[in-house]
Amino acid sequence: PRGPPLPTQLAESSCAAMGQTVARCFPVDEEESPEPPATELSCVTWNIAAINNNPFEYYATLEDEPGYEELMRAVQSFIDDPGDRDIPVAEVFTGAMWERLAHAMIESGWSGVDKVWLMWSKDFSKRRIVSGFLKDKDIGSKRLASMPDRFTNTINNADGSVLCRPTVINNYQQEMPDLEAWFSQWFDFMFKTDVSVKDKKGEIATKKVYDLLQPIKRAKYPAVTEEEEAVSLPLQMLAQGIFDAVLVHIVNASASSAPGGAVDWNKLKVKLCDALVVNKQRNVIRILAEQPEYCNADVIFLQECAGAFIEAFRQHEMLSSKFWLLAPKTVDHVRDQNSLLLVSKVKLEDVGSAQELSLSGDLASDAPVADGDVCIFSVPFQVEGEEQARRVVLASFHGDTAGKASTPVVCAVRKLAAGLGLPVVMGLDANTHAEEDPKGDTKDVKSFLADLAEGPEPLAHSWEGEDTTQWHTTFNARTFLQPQLNKAVRFEERHTSKLTDNHPKDWVLFSSSIFEVAEAAVKDNTGKFTFKDGIDFPTLTFPSDHALVSTTLRVRRSGAE
DSSP states (O other): OOSSOOOSSOOOGGGHHHHHHHHHHSOOOOSOOOOOOOOEEEEEEEEOOOOOSOTTSBOOBOTTOHHHHHHHHHHHHHHHSOGGGOOBGGGTSOHHHHHHHHHHHHHTTOSOHHHHHHHHHHTGGGSBIIIIIITOHHHHHTTTTHHHHHHHSEEEOTTSOEEEOSSSSSSOOSOOOSHHHHHHHHHHHHHHOEEEEEOTTSOEEEEEGGGGOOOOOTTTOTTSOHHHHHTHHHHHHHHHHHHHHHHHHHHHHHHHTOTTSOOOHHHHHHHHHIIIIITHHHHHHHHHHHOHHHHTOSEEEEEEEOHHHHHHHHHOHHHHHHEEEEOOSSOOTTTOOEEEEEEETTTOSOGGGOEEOOOTTTSOTTSOOOTTSEEEEEEEEOOTTOSSOEEEEEEEEEOOTTSTTHHHHHHHHHHHHHHHTOOEEEEEEOOOBSSOOTTOOSOBHHHHHHHHHSSSSOEEEOOOSSOGGGGOOOOBOBOSSSSOGGGOOOGGGTTTOTTSBOOOOEEEEEETTTEEEEEEEEEESSSSSOOOTTOOSSBSSOOOSSOEEEEEEEEOOTTOO
């Protein structure tokens, strides 16, 4: 069913105190009288998704580009079953490359290069590129490649410019046709490129890229030996060089030998980068502006919005003339993933009358909620046939990956709204999962629905029917072109793998005593108000890994059942 039962009057006894205040705000007239047309509220919720630094990390849909599937399958085959392609590291990251890198680190004043040189000659140079390096669990547990990648993959300069390390797994777009071309670009980036970044105190410092690397502490990563800890900087640089070289080699080899013929992998990468990074905000704005169901909505709940989206919205004449943008005062400028509200200027005449609310007094301190995850406002809506506006609590929320914060936040919003005597309408990415986790590590849809119905002032949702598989709003799986190979999904197993993100995550919730569903939820993963089952998204025209969800609510008529 569409959530919990929808009572005509609020429950008595233990629920009475909370119910009376909400009922006063949206009174239910029990006397028989001619009824005016019911007031409706059209809602849209969309996690537009943060920009992914690696355009190849998840399978995407590239229509009219058969080379993409060919490439993904070829890379999968190479890593899954390399056979005689599993050559020694020294044939990919060569001795000459190591010597040039070692001398540069010595000239930069790094200590321990001599000891790493021995590790190279006795160990790393002899390892096999797949079985001995990419799939080596110790390299992962020691963070030898992932730690330097964290600091150098994508660098945001203080002036707003962005620099990417020459590698396959980011938005670096210059061609790397062979290892010699790659290493020249990579070396210059690491040792000749200046960056201006903010330190922990917010002060701007200019340094070379290699200076961004941080030592790996054994206290935090116990798999690291004392010897490795002492030389962790040059050891990380070596591991990063090998890792990037191996990926360039695998992609070039896979692209040239794809079953359907040679594939221009860099062309595919540029297409993905243009759609999902360079023009991402433009594509988001285009969808919201072009589809009548979205540009004429009363409320749009957005999650994981970057500052660049706000600028794009403000520069779009049509959308900015139709909607007020409400943002939380406390945001995360570093993570740059914030929840927002777009409220129709027809429904809200004066944006100054919207009041931001805080959950600080109602949310447990241990709830996994970061700055910017919650955007919550009390908004007075104009109601047809009434002079006085009626206030509603609007909340947009982005849950943690496991969905563990969703129930605490929803409960906190309910409690806050009840204390104010106001009804709730909430759009959220709850990160709810399709199946129950026996370990209890994730929030499943069944228990989330039970939480919504529990206690006073229950919340309903706008999904139709009882088949929760029809409510799924994500479909994506990790490829073999990303560091966590234990999470990679074979192309042909995307629809069956438990590792595929295929879950009912996105919701419009509302106070069931005041509102009812006028039009059930509709999901869209094309940007054209349609949903294509079974496709990987994002796509070149749909820039998010979450579907839009739209619905229309209606203020309950008197005596409604």
